Amino acid sequence: MGRVKTQLIKRTTFEIYKKYGSSFTANFNDNKPLLAKYAQIYSKKLRNSIAGYMARLVKRKQEI
Numbered sequence: 717m718g719r720v721k722t723q724l725i726k727r728t729t730f731e732i733y734k735k736y737g738s739s740f741t742a743n744f745n746d747n748k749p750l751l752a753k754y755a756q757i758y759s760k761k762l763r764n765s766i767a768g769y770m771a772r773l774v775k776r777k778q779e780i
Contacts, residue, residue: 721765721769725762725765725766725769726769728755728766729769729770729773730773731749732755732766732770733770735754735772736754737774737777738770739754740770740774741774742768742771742775742778743771744768744771747767747768747770747771748763748764748767751763751766751767
């Protein structure tokens with residue numbers, strides 16, 4: 717079983733993905749600077765969680 721993402725992380729990721737989804741990639745390290753560009757996230761841990769979940773969303777969308 718994987719780690720559980722909180723509702724805050726999921727909601728924030730979906731909102732950012734709706735607006736700027738085409739900019740993000742399936743690579744976690746590429747998504748971190750893009751998040752700094754598109755959103756003001758002050759916590760490093762929160763930024764990394766959102767970047768990781770964003771990478772997972774992009775991978776899912778590419779498979780379909």
